[in-house]
Amino acid sequence: MNFQNIITELESNILKITINRPTKLNALNKQTLEELHIAILDAQDNKEVGGIILTGSGEKAFVAGADISEFSNYSVDEGRKLAFNGQDDVFDMIANSEKPVLAAINGFALGGGLELALACHIRIASENAKLGFPEVTLGLIPGYGGTQRLTQLIGKGRAMEMILTANMIDANEAFNYGLLNKVTTAEELMPTCLKMMETIISRSPTAISAAIRAINAGFNAANDGFMVEIEEFGKCFGTEDFKEGVNAFLEKRKPVFLRK
Structure with a gap:
């Protein structure tokens, strides 16, 4: 399938999915979420796919949040549907993927972007990564599982601090929190991710x-x-x-x- 907002590359049984909206810092819009849904779903039935690596194009951002312009005028019901559909079609699908999914976090992972990373089974980031939930500065809260998955991963106190202050943390702090599995240089990010995934898919x-x-x-x-x-x-x-x-x-x- 020809995607508009993501790039898929399958090599040596590893499917690399790159969110490709660099002028928008790879922000998640409806079309991008729909394409991610299709790509992840197709990967489940593809015998050639052993594992999946999710990343963002460029060096500035993994995913710098959701595309706010798409839902700035939403009603209560529309907001609820937005979160429900996103969870069901993308974030829960990634979390429950039969194939291992690894997030290669380059640059900003904010809001929905951090939630996307949290849905993955493993997270590796470059040392220039910045992670955070800015939603409360917009009068919102994380809506794609962030309040739950972040708390499960780093504990209630730190999750409360990150979400309530909306402050970003750097890669080293995120690693110390247990949010990240590894931190690398920008140059070594993808080789490190590929090496780990190669190890995983060599197993049963x-x-x-x-x-x-x-x-x-x-x-x-x-x-x-x-x-x-x-x-x-x-x-x-x-x-x-x-x-x-x-x-x-x-x-x-x-x-x-x-x-x-």
């Missing part, structure tokens, strides 16, 4: 998906995370990946997992 794809489901279950009040883990663990014993992994271990060789 069925086990990777099971691990994502089990970890996510612990953050859903409707689930017993321990029971989900037990069920997912048990299911692993019936997979070809388990047979291959065990045989490779006993034969003292590297396992060769097939993409389903």
Whole structure:
């Protein structure tokens, strides 16, 4: 499919999705969200895709928020629908992706951009990254899961501070908070992300998906995370990946997992 606002590149089983609106600092508008939905959805059924890296074009911004001009005159119902659709179609889809999703954060990750990064399973940022939630300066709050995912990741006190003050933090502070997995130079950002994703997709794809489901279950009040883990663990014993992994271990060789 020909996208207008994102660029997709598939190489060595890694799908790189670049949000490409540099004149708008890659701000999220309706079309961009729709394209992200399609790209992430298609990746789930593509056997060639082992993992996904999300990033923004240029060096200034990952995603510097949502495109405010699109919803400046929204009503209460329209605002609720905006948040619901965004969560359902994009942010929750990323968080629950069967394929691992890594955010390569270059520059600003603000508002909806930070929420996009939070929905990813892993976050790596360049040392010039700035992260924050400016919504309360607009009379809003984060609406794409930011109040929940940030709190789950860094704790209530720090999440309250970031959201209520609307102050940005730099990459090193974000790393110390536990918001980021790694911080690199701008030049090493993508190589570092690719190296980590290459490691991940060399592992069992069925086990990777099971691990994502089990970890996510612990953050859903409707689930017993321990029971989900037990069920997912048990299911692993019936997979070809388990047979291959065990045989490779006993034969003292590297396992060769097939993409389903």
